[in-house]
Amino acid sequence: MKQKSIAAFLLTAALGFGQTPPAANPKLPFVYTKWKQFTKADGLPNEHVFAVKSDGPRLWVGTEGGLALIDKKSGKVTKVWTEADGLPWRAISGIDINHKTGEVWLALFGGGLARFSGGRFDHWHQMNSGIVNDVAYGVAVENDNIWVATTAGASRLNTVSGEWTIYTEKNAPMEEIWNYGVDYRDGKIHLAVWGSGVLEFDVASSRWKDYLDPDGEMEIDLYRDDGIVHVITTGAKYIDKALWVSSYFGVCRYDGRNWRAYYNMDSGLPSDFNNNLAARSGNEAWFATDKGVGAIMDAASNTWVTYTRDPKSNAGKAVVSRDKTVLETIEMGLNLPNNFIVSMDVDGNDVFVGTSKGLAWGIGEGYYAGVKDRPKQVAEIRGGAK
Amino acid sequence: MKLIALLALSTLALTAQQYPPIGPDNSPETQEILRRINNLGPNEVPDLRLKREQNYAKTSSDVEPFGGVKPYKEHFLLQMEYTGPGRSEPEPGPELKSVRIGFIGPIMATVSQATGGKSHEEVLGKKMLQGAQLAIEQANARGGYVKRKIPFELDIVNDNGLWGSTGNEVITMAYKRPAWAILGTIDSANSHIAIRVALKSEVYMMNSGDTDPTFIETNIPWTGRCIGDDRQQGYLLVDYMIRKMGYKRIGIIRASNRYGRFGVREIKDSARRLGRPVAIEMAYKVGGSDFDLQIQRLREANVDAIVHWGDARESALVLNQLRKTGMKQPYFTSDRSVSKEFTEIAGANAEGVISGYPWNPDRKDPHLDEFRKEFIARFKDEPDTYAAHGYDGMNMLLWATNNAGLNRAKIRDLIATRSTPWPGVTGAIPLSSAMDDMGDVFLARFDKDRWTYHSREELQIPRGYIPTRERVSRGLETAAAK
Numbered sequence: 070m071k072q073k074s075i076a077a078f079l080l081t082a083a084l085g086f087g088q089t090p091p092a093a094n095p096k097l098p099f100v101y102t103k104w105k106q107f108t109k110a111d112g113l114p115n116e117h118v119f120a121v122k123s124d125g126p127r128l129w130v131g132t133e134g135g136l137a138l139i140d141k142k143s144g145k146v147t148k149v150w151t152e153a154d155g156l157p158w159r160a161i162s163g164i165d166i167n168h169k170t171g172e173v174w175l176a177l178f179g180g181g182l183a184r185f186s187g188g189r190f191d192h193w194h195q196m197n198s199g200i201v202n203d204v205a206y207g208v209a210v211e212n213d214n215i216w217v218a219t220t221a222g223a224s225r226l227n228t229v230s231g232e233w234t235i236y237t238e239k240n241a242p243m244e245e246i247w248n249y250g251v252d253y254r255d256g257k258i259h260l261a262v263w264g265s266g267v268l269e270f271d272v273a274s275s276r277w278k279d280y281l282d283p284d285g286e287m288e289i290d291l292y293r294d295d296g297i298v299h300v301i302t303t304g305a306k307y308i309d310k311a312l313w314v315s316s317y318f319g320v321c322r323y324d325g326r327n328w329r330a331y332y333n334m335d336s337g338l339p340s341d342f343n344n345n346l347a348a349r350s351g352n353e354a355w356f357a358t359d360k361g362v363g364a365i366m367d368a369a370s371n372t373w374v375t376y377t378r379d380p381k382s383n384a385g386k387a388v389v390s391r392d393k394t395v396l397e398t399i400e401m402g403l404n405l406p407n408n409f410i411v412s413m414d415v416d417g418n419d420v421f422v423g424t425s426k427g428l429a430w431g432i433g434e435g436y437y438a439g440v441k442d443r444p445k446q447v448a449e450i451r452g453g454a455k
Numbered sequence: 456m457k458l459i460a461l462l463a464l465s466t467l468a469l470t471a472q473q474y475p476p477i478g479p480d481n482s483p484e485t486q487e488i489l490r491r492i493n494n495l496g497p498n499e500v501p502d503l504r505l506k507r508e509q510n511y512a513k514t515s516s517d518v519e520p521f522g523g524v525k526p527y528k529e530h531f532l533l534q535m536e537y538t539g540p541g542r543s544e545p546e547p548g549p550e551l552k553s554v555r556i557g558f559i560g561p562i563m564a565t566v567s568q569a570t571g572g573k574s575h576e577e578v579l580g581k582k583m584l585q586g587a588q589l590a591i592e593q594a595n596a597r598g599g600y601v602k603r604k605i606p607f608e609l610d611i612v613n614d615n616g617l618w619g620s621t622g623n624e625v626i627t628m629a630y631k632r633p634a635w636a637i638l639g640t641i642d643s644a645n646s647h648i649a650i651r652v653a654l655k656s657e658v659y660m661m662n663s664g665d666t667d668p669t670f671i672e673t674n675i676p677w678t679g680r681c682i683g684d685d686r687q688q689g690y691l692l693v694d695y696m697i698r699k700m701g702y703k704r705i706g707i708i709r710a711s712n713r714y715g716r717f718g719v720r721e722i723k724d725s726a727r728r729l730g731r732p733v734a735i736e737m738a739y740k741v742g743g744s745d746f747d748l749q750i751q752r753l754r755e756a757n758v759d760a761i762v763h764w765g766d767a768r769e770s771a772l773v774l775n776q777l778r779k780t781g782m783k784q785p786y787f788t789s790d791r792s793v794s795k796e797f798t799e800i801a802g803a804n805a806e807g808v809i810s811g812y813p814w815n816p817d818r819k820d821p822h823l824d825e826f827r828k829e830f831i832a833r834f835k836d837e838p839d840t841y842a843a844h845g846y847d848g849m850n851m852l853l854w855a856t857n858n859a860g861l862n863r864a865k866i867r868d869l870i871a872t873r874s875t876p877w878p879g880v881t882g883a884i885p886l887s888s889a890m891d892d893m894g895d896v897f898l899a900r901f902d903k904d905r906w907t908y909h910s911r912e913e914l915q916i917p918r919g920y921i922p923t924r925e926r927v928s929r930g931l932e933t934a935a936a937k
Contacts, residue, residue, distance in 0.1 A: 119655075133656075160630065162655070178655065179626030195619070204622035204652060220648050221619040247647060263651060264669075287672035288511045289526035289926070299530075301673055317674040318530055332528060342535070342674060359538045380498040407498055409539035425539040426497050 096440035098366030101431035108427040112146030118423030122164035123416030131161025157192035163207035176205035199233025211253040218248035250304040261302040309351030315343035337373020337390040338363040347413035357410035477853040497540035505534040506888035515919025518725040534888040535676040541864030553608035554600040557628040559639030561615035572742040586845030621645040629656035643667035643713040659867040663848030679890035688811030689721035704734040706758030710765030711738040718764040771800035812899040814881035815908040847879035
């Protein structure tokens with residue numbers, strides 16, 4: 070037994086720490102093969118889906134031309150709001166839910182901030198409030214506060230006192246003020262800032278911390294794992310004490326001690342151009358790229374599933390890869406309505422993908438986290454849930 | 456009826472030969488691109504022969520960042536593509552009465568949020584607007600949007616000083632008064648804000664006035680620039696100051712805004728990488744008039760050349776105060792100093808001043824002469840660099856619109872895939888894989904009451920070795936290894 074342990078140790082050492090030994094039957098991640106799509110034909114007010122947010126039995130969809138509510142149980146668009154219905158502005162770029170009150174908060178791309186509650190929209194903009202700018206890219210609910218990522222700084226609305234706080238280069242470590250994404254979890258606000266990496270605001274201490282690209286150069290990434298992948302970031306999600314970051318220059322993960330960057334050239338990420346992301350855990354994140362969905366299903370082994378649709382038919386496929394080695398290709402019925410992915414959410418076992426041409430709902434029946442031994446899904450799986 | 460049709464066709468054929476060449480383009484390349492981008496379904500992505508380069512921004516190996524290390528990844532060498540469904544958007548119906556092109560720039564005096572003082576760029580923006588207006592008026596005189604024979608309409612908005620207003624204005628041009636493409640702007644922060652909105656709303660923006668190198672370093676497939684940037688001007692100035700003249704201690708004085716901060720960045724980095732680190736860098740508040748502190752520090756640093764980056768007024772005031780204190784060091788500036796305002800304030804001190812400059816206004820070119828003539832006739836004033844580049848940028852948009860049709864993605868495609876330089880009045884404008892103007896830049900020198908413009912070759916300015924292989928796949932090449 071002791072000899073076996075020593076042999077195992079030597080084998081591990083020979084392969085190099087952290088590398089997965091090649092296996093004849095590698096452990097594989099869960100692959101979503103059941104998808105449902107929503108387009109204008111299904112009732113969406115617009116197919117350019119800027120934001121999607123799952124809220125228990127409800128799914129909120131923010132588009133370039135209105136807000137939609139999908140009832141998950143019936144699988145149908147049950148209600149749509151446009152400007153004619155009181156929606157303050159047509160383009161919705163971010164959605165978050167205040168679970169304490171049930172309020173739906175909307176970042177309006179060019180319209181500021183809106184709250185949908187009790188069937189009524191309330192509207193905050195530059196002319197009636199302290200919001201720093203109307204071009205809002207993201208919104209996050211933090212306790213009684215609402216944070217808005219705008220093109221000219223971050224704004225925080227205290228919903229109890231009505232007080233606005235503005236964060237710019239004057240009172241936060243923003244090298245640039247062009248906020249792109251905002252996220253709240255576990256006592257920390259994370260701002261993805263175009264030109265300023267990721268900023269972390271600790272709610273308890275009101276202290277800021279910045280994550281910048283250590284090489285400081287726009288045209289190169291000097292070392293893969295030296296820090297945030299680029300200062301131009303598009304999204305940040307903090308979960309299980311891990312920080313996931315998307316950018317137009319690849320994506321990365323920080324576990325509090327080590328950084329790891331992922332590019333198309335060294336992982337299953339289908340493109341380095343990432344509009345957004347969603348994180349299910351510290352080990353799993355989903356990236357919205359311009360060439361499909363890239364889901365890292367097991368960060369520990371760099372195992373990805375890439376989802377794309379065939380441009381000319383109603384078919385899609387998933388490619389499972391580890392590093393750049395393809396482990397499995399699964400043909401399936403239509404998965405994504407379009408390969409240009411704009412927004413993303415995960416909730417329970419399901420995933421929700423906003424594209425430039427409709428919404429996809431991946432149904433996670435039998436979902437499991439990480440990787441495990443399972444037979445390869447070599448047989449073609451045809452027909453989604455639609 | 457047939458006669459009228461024939462006459463119309465003849466007119467069309469004639470106009471196609473006119474300058475600027477914004478009419479129907481029957482070149483094999485344009486026709487091939489149109490064949491590839493037309494009649495696509497929303498999920499199809501055309502093969503557009505993406506540009507791939509081996510060297511970023513004509514950077515010589517000895518000034519590349521971290522030159523002793525092979526980087527893990529290089530960006531901007533492969534052109535960004537647009538993979539969304541926009542090409543399948545249908546054109547508007549016959550109810551359309553004009554083809555709206557947006558203009559955003561600093562054209563009205565206001566309070567500058569960036570500086571807290573008076574805005575300062577409207578003198579530049581107004582000229583850019585005039586260049587754009589002339590291009591639109593000429594196009595309309597030639598029939599406007601040729602496919603429907605309806606006029607182009609210039610939708611003009613101001614973005615001066617107020618950072619936030621830029622985003623709101625581009626939102627307006629994207630959704631409320633939709634433009635097919637947009638020209639703008641000058642302020643670097645505003646430009647960045649504008650292209651972020653343009654990216655999400657998918658409308659193409661041509662920039663003709665922001666020389667901030669980082670503007671284009673954003674991986675946005677919805678923008679391009681038709682003016683040589685501060686990286687190119689900085690490289691030429693450094694090559695002149697260090698490789699040719701051998702200055703050892705360069706001092707920098709600059710505006711404390713983004714234009715000043717990013718404008719000198721390549722000069723600082725290049726000087727350091729060439730073993731002549733900048734001795735001192737002093738910033739001043741935009742709009743200021745007293746530079747005693749900065750000049751005192753420059754003197755104490757014992758510099759042998761001084762670089763200024765900022766607006767013309769401050770450049771001239773700094774120069775005058777330097778000379779007044781007896782400092783005779785050579786004075787180098789950014790292109791904004793090449794202006795009447797600078798020479799009027801600087802007076803005799805302007806003699807010998809050298810500026811980086813994005814083009815050569817003394818170039819012998821009948822199209823440039825014609826542009827100048829028509830500009831003066833229209834506006835009773837000389838066109839400056841902002842007018843000339845605004846004219847070129849707008850003509851590029853008009854060419855793309857006339858040929859791509861009323862589809863924002865296709866307008867983008869035509870500009871992005873053009874492999875031949877645009878024949879601008881500012882010279883040839885070749886767009887790089889990062890969609891930046893990689894045309895020649897020049898040094899402007901003020902001699903005997905006028906600016907003269909000089910190429911690298913004319914002044915025999917040496918340059919470092921420009922590698923022909925990307926950094927990731929080549930060895931650690933250096934100038935010495937050539």
